Structures are given as structure tokens and as C-alpha cells.
Amino acid sequence: MVANSPRTRLDPEARRAQLVGLGLQMLSTRPLDKVAIDDIAAEAGISRGLLFHYFPTKRDFHVAVARAVADELLARTEADPALPAIDRLRAGVEAFVDHVTANRDAYVALIRGSAGGDPAVMEVFEETRVAFTDRVLDGLPGPHPPRLRAAVRGWVAFTEEVTVDWLSQGALERDEVVDLIDDALVALVTMATNGGG
């Protein structure tokens, strides 16, 4: 048995990471709810039973894969805290657009309708949008009334939509997409802070 054979005995942590990694790879060819447990077990060279030892249900596995996508996205878009807020924002938006571009299939498979109505997976997206919203609000001087929070939350969805739409249509340059998303946040925050009381 060679060292990197899939049948190599792995410690539980490494095995778990390997299985989630295989799930991530499969996202490039199918939506999350079509990532079958049997295929993952076969790829890993382990039994279905052993896979269920790590992930008791198919849902547990799908949630772990969704969380891995979300965690990586959040980590990649975390800009240097030493930067001024405005530069941090731009660096974060650039990292978001580039990361989604590089991982287009996995990202679109997750964002666009692949959650299969599973509330546990949707909860992962919900948490991710909240995390992005909090990150932006943290960079803005307080207070953060509900109108401002809602505007920033809407901007997160704006950012996803503009990026995914651009990936399929491509009518703008990459820098124009970053500019648009960046300018949109400034416009929305200004609007939300000034208007509406």
C-alpha cells in the first residue's frame, strides 16, 4: 500500500478533512444536493459505514461541505486589519470577486439553488451573510440602526448577484465589477445613514 493511497489509514481529523475536500471537488460538476454519499465513500476508498461514522447523515455531510465553502470564502476575503476601512473594503471586494471567479462552479452550485431546500444548509448561508454584514458594519462608525444594517445586508446580496451575473454575462471588466460593488456600498451606506431617520 503506497503512502498516498486513498486506503491509507488516516487519523479522524485528516479523514474528515479528506471527505469534505472530496465533496468540495464534486461541487465543480454538480449541485450540493446531488453530491452522493456513495460516490464520496468510493472516491475515498472507504465503506459507506465508515463514512457514516464521520457524518451520521447525508445532511451532516452536506452541511460540512457548505461550511467549508463559506469558511474559505470568509477567510479569503478577510483584509489586513491594519488597512484604513476604505482600503479594507476594496481589498475585501477584490478578494471576493477573484475567489468566486476562481471557484465559480463550486460557488454557483452552492449559491444558486443547490441547497435543495435543506434548512441546515440554508442556515450556513444565512450565517455567512450575517458574518459579511457584521464585518462591514464593524468598519463603519456607530451607531448601526436597523435601516443601516438592512442596507448592508442587502448589499451583500447585491454583491453576490452582480458577481454571479457577471460571471455568466461578462459585460464588464473585472475592475469595473469591483468598482461597482465598492461604489454601491458607499452609496447605500450614505443613503441609509442620511435618509429615513
Place this chain on the structure above:
Amino acid sequence: MVANSPRTRLDPEARRAQLVGLGLQMLSTRPLDKVAIDDIAAEAGISRGLLFHYFPTKRDFHVAVARAVADELLARTEADPALPAIDRLRAGVEAFVDHVTANRDAYVALIRGSAGGDPAVMEVFEETRVAFTDRVLDGLPGPHPPRLRAAVRGWVAFTEEVTVDWLSQGALERDEVVDLIDDALVALVTMATNGGG
């Protein structure tokens, strides 16, 4: 057999509408991809075979239900063309927020992850977002360069997100939500038209 028994013989058009209507009702309790053909046939008092006569595949049925939700949403939010553009916008946003509020379960079941990764159903949402985008752009004096189109497209996603998030959190009043969405479009259109060249 009484006149309004589910087993009443219906003409094909009426039967089709009845089946889609049953699908819409079921969306209040489950996501679209969990709307089972067998349950629909049982509710309608017809055989599975007859249902498949109207909708050859489960996907055909799901697409018809998604299209019915989308068509109703587009029809309800179509404001009086006699109104000035700014009033038409506000009337449309009010109608959107109120329609989604009244049909919360069906709408959330569709928008939030219930498409189950079915490309044909996702295509219905894509068309709906394009229809909303075109409607807004039609109300704006031309030209409509890609930056403006992308901003309006993003605003459609902003609108969905703010509305659905508000339905689950409710930190704003209904009129504040309408104001926010309305103000956001003005801010984004101004930003997209002026900046970026």
C-alpha cells in the same frame, strides 16, 4: 358525484390550472422540490398516469409551479403605466413587499434554496430577475450601459434579500422597508450613472 368533487371531469386547461394551484398551496408547507407528484395526484383525485399526461416529468410540473409564482409576482407588481416613473417605482415596491408578505411561505420556499439545483427552475428565477431589471430600466431615460444594468440587477437581489430578511427579523416597519428599497434604487442609479464612466 357532486359538481365540485375533485373527480369532476375538467377540460385540459382547467385541470392543468387546478394541478398547478395545488402545487402552489403545497408550497406553504414545503419547498418546491419536496412537492411530490403522488400527493398532487391524490389531492386532485386523479391517477398518477393522468397527471403525467399533463406534466410528462416531475420537473415539468415544478417548472409550471415556479412560473405561476413568478407570473403572479410580476403581475401584482406591475404599476399603472399612467403614473410618473417615480410613483410607478414606489407603487411597484409597495406591491412587491405586500405580495411577498402575504405569500411569505410560498415565496421563501421558492427563493431560499428550494429549487433543488434544478436548472430549469433556476431559469424561471433568472427570467424573473431579468424581467424586473428590464421593467426598472424601461422607466429610466437611456442609455443603459452595462454598469447601470448590473446595478439595477443587483438592486433586484437587494430587494429580495431586504424583504425576506425583514419578514424573519422584522426590525423595521413596513413603510420603512419600502422607503429603504425605494431610496436604494435612487442611490444606486445615481451612483451607476455618474461614476465609473
